[in-house]
Amino acid sequence: MSDETARATANGPAAAAVLSAGIGGFTLGVLSIIGDAFSGVAHALNFWNPTGPLSGVTDITIVVWLVSWFTLSRLWGQRNLELRRVNLATGLLFIVGLLLTFPPFMDLLQGK
Amino acid sequence: MEITVRDLVTVVHGMFFGALLLLTFTGAAASLYAMSASSSGWTPTSSQQRAITIYLAVMALLAWTTVFLGAYAVYPWYRAIPPAGTHNLAAYPQRLLMSNSLTVGWHDIGMEWKEHLAWFAPISLTAVAYLFSRYGTQLRSLRALRQAVSGLVALAFASACIAGFFGAMLNKNAAVRGGAQIVIMRGESR
Numbered sequence: 042m043s044d045e046t047a048r049a050t051a052n053g054p055a056a057a058a059v060l061s062a063g064i065g066g067f068t069l070g071v072l073s074i075i076g077d078a079f080s081g082v083a084h085a086l087n088f089w090n091p092t093g094p095l096s097g098v099t100d101i102t103i104v105v106w107l108v109s110w111f112t113l114s115r116l117w118g119q120r121n122l123e124l125r126r127v128n129l130a131t132g133l134l135f136i137v138g139l140l141l142t143f144p145p146f147m148d149l150l151q152g153k
Numbered sequence: 154m155e156i157t158v159r160d161l162v163t164v165v166h167g168m169f170f171g172a173l174l175l176l177t178f179t180g181a182a183a184s185l186y187a188m189s190a191s192s193s194g195w196t197p198t199s200s201q202q203r204a205i206t207i208y209l210a211v212m213a214l215l216a217w218t219t220v221f222l223g224a225y226a227v228y229p230w231y232r233a234i235p236p237a238g239t240h241n242l243a244a245y246p247q248r249l250l251m252s253n254s255l256t257v258g259w260h261d262i263g264m265e266w267k268e269h270l271a272w273f274a275p276i277s278l279t280a281v282a283y284l285f286s287r288y289g290t291q292l293r294s295l296r297a298l299r300q301a302v303s304g305l306v307a308l309a310f311a312s313a314c315i316a317g318f319f320g321a322m323l324n325k326n327a328a329v330r331g332g333a334q335i336v337i338m339r340g341e342s343r
Contacts, residue, residue, distance in 0.1 A: 050291065052298060055284055059301045062280040066273055073269045091229030095268050099224060106276055124297035128304065135273070135308060142269035144262050 053117030056127040061113055063134030065106030070141030072098040078151050154340070158332035163227050167320045170219040174274070175317060177212045178310045181281070184208075185303055188293050195293075202289035209282035216275035216309065223320075228268065230329050246327035256326050263319035271316035277309040 076083045076094045086097025140146045156164075184205050187195040197205060235245045242249040250260040284302050285292070292299050 052295065055288060055295075055298050055301070058280045058283050059305070062276050062305060065276045069269060069272055089225070092224055093232065095224055095228065098269065099220075099272055102272065102276075124295075124301065128297060128301045131301070132304065139270070139273070142266060144265040 051119055051121050052124050053120040053122055054114055056122045056124055057110055057113035057117050059124075059131050060127050060134075061106055061110035063131030063138075064109045065102055066138035067134040068105040068138070069098065069102040070138030072101055074141045074147050074150065077147055154337040156335050156337060157330050158335065159227075159230050159329050161335065162222070163324060163329045166219060166222045166227050167317065167324070170215055170222065171313070171317050171320065174212060174215040174219060175310075175313055177208070177215065178306070178313075180208055181212060181306050182310075185299070185306065189299055189303070197290060199290065202285070206282060206286040206289060209278065209285050213275060213278040213282045216278050216313070220271050220275055223271065224268065227329055230331065231264070231323075244331045246323070246329055249327040250323070259319075259323055259326050263323055267316045267319040267323075270312050273312040274309040274316070277305040277312075281305045281309070 072086065076086045076098055083094040086094040086101070088100055089096040141150075184197075188197070230246075232247045233245050235242060235248055239245070242252060247260055247264070250256045250264075281302055284298065284305075288295060288298060292302065
């Protein structure tokens, strides 16, 4: 297999794109709940006053997602990985991220 | 017949970009199904792959436009704080919802979830567009990758549906209105 063919079929870049999306979703969930639970964090996340803490939550999420995508792409660019494991990890990250954005679950965690 | 600037921006956010995004999921689902349905399924040619990639990239762009317009144009109007002593809360949707025990849930659950959940859609769809552009013609034979793409599309669809539903219900219970008035046509009052 030529280097070019190997590069075209390597699933490392796919794994990087999939996992980084999960990391983005997880980051969004974590920032949502800590912003909700701690007023100091909410204040720190208030990047743009009209939108409030949501501006920090979403801006940081986008940065974390893109940086993790870039980093994983550099690490895995030429490699072939077990994609099922990556899918599983991504699924778990998304599920946790989704739960952490769901207000009744957030309240439950905070004992409200 | 008139509309305010805030009405117009909210309509563009939800009924144009948001609704259009929801409609486009049919094309993404049909493409994925055609490639995955059976062992003799469809393998796109390179020009078809290019067309699908552009389609998915437009979906991602629609999702990004929707969430940015929502978070940075509509949401500030929604969460505006009324001056002390304000009795008419019509121009302050969040406060209007929170002032009534029958509507407070639309804010506490609806908006609180929607404002975060909606961002799952553009992130997922950007990854999907990238995966299709990079692996399009090979997706037919890469089962795990196809499953990942399907999962990301399903997640984006679910988050867009939930955000869209709550957006519609929020605007029904406490519309984002105000700003300059745009008169579309005048009729005779009766």
